[in-house]
Amino acid sequence: MEEMKCYMPKTLKEALEIKSRVDVIPMAGGSDLMVSHKRTIGLTPVFEKPVMIIRNLPELKRIYLNEKGECCIGAGCTSSEIASNTLCPWHVRQAASRMGAIGLRNSATIAGNIANASPKGDTPGPLYLLDARVKLQSVNGVREVLVSDFIVKFRTIDLRADELITEIIVPYSEDDFDYIFWHKVGTRKANAISKITVSQAIRFEEDGKTVADYRVSATATGSKTNRSRDVERLLIGKEISSDVIEAVIAGFDQVISPRAMPEFRREATRRMIRRFLSQAALHPADKVIDTYDEYHVTGQPIPRG
Ligand SMILES: Cc1cc2nc3c(=O)[nH]c(=O)nc-3n(C[C@H](O)[C@H](O)[C@H](O)COP(=O)(O)OP(=O)(O)OC[C@H]3O[C@@H](n4cnc5c(N)ncnc54)[C@H](O)[C@@H]3O)c2cc1C
DSSP: OOOOOEEOOSSHHHHHHHHHHSOOEEESSOTTHHHHTOOSTTSOOOOSSOEEEOTTOGGGSOEEEOTTSOEEEETTOBHHHHHTOTTSOHHHHHHHHTSSOHHHHTTOBHHHHHHTTOTTOSTHHHHHHTTOEEEEEETTEEEEEEHHHHEEETTEEOOOTTOEEEEEEEOOOGGGOSEEEEEEEOSSSSSOOOSEEEEEEEEEOTTSSBEEEEEEEEESSSSSOEEOHHHHHTTTTSBOOHHHHHHHHHHHHHHOOOOSSHHHHHHHHHHHHHHHHHHHHTOOSOSBOOOHHHHHTSOOOOOOO
């Protein structure tokens, strides 16, 4: 049996000190790492470098609001912990609550989901939408980077050798918007990697007609999660009309670049944008325009048009 060196720090300080002098692989829930390093049945995974287990560091397990009212989610918080904590913004809770199956959600962490930099990862969609930042710490200091910049491209992140992700800071919540939307298209309710996930949010001016803020992001539609402020600006300052909706749809169509099942992913994205904006313009009673249950538990298809 191969020997594997494993560090098990008890505090963040200890973990950062190890990271500063040893080239280790941080392991949180291990749900990506154990799969990416698996061998044949009966053989344990092999890691090319020592592993540092960080899943139980107490400093990475907190969820709180900071002095600016931003939601700070510890890097080691699991999907289950996030899904059940109402301090976490609605879009993030939705994504966390639909990841994998229950067992996976009890181990998969938010930092692992970001650091894995998969375009199909569920939490980056809401995190891009809400301008979330990652807090990166080393023995030399702290820096914060937008999640959308931290994920550079497929499987590539802006993490320095001595750093760990310690927190995810989300400056917006559902309270900042009049209507919100999150929808994951998967083959099952649970344990399904997304075919596509779309997050949206809109806020109107006091007149209830002019759009003050609109955001849309989509996962599984390119080499990383997609969002474009230029496309969103096509709507901001205007009233929702079918022409403007079609302009946003056409603009977002240019931004996404799905490789597998491109027409399905493009058409699903178009429909979800069209549905959200046309419903928001009607000022429905419910703030949440789309829910998972509406389409999948009742077995209803995604509406056309
Ligand atoms: C059966 C199954 C189903 C899945 N379903 C989904 C799904 O529906 N949706 C989805 O998005 N994903 C899914 N995944 C992928 C995976 O579970 C998630 O990406 C998960 O969030 C990874 O978190 P983890 O803590 O397990 O990461 P780990 O495997 O521990 O680590 C992943 C990467 O992150 C790095 N890392 C972890 N923490 C830190 C940190 N604090 N600082 C720096 N680097 C860090 C690690 O070094 C590694 O490179 C699934 C995986 C499996 C096996």
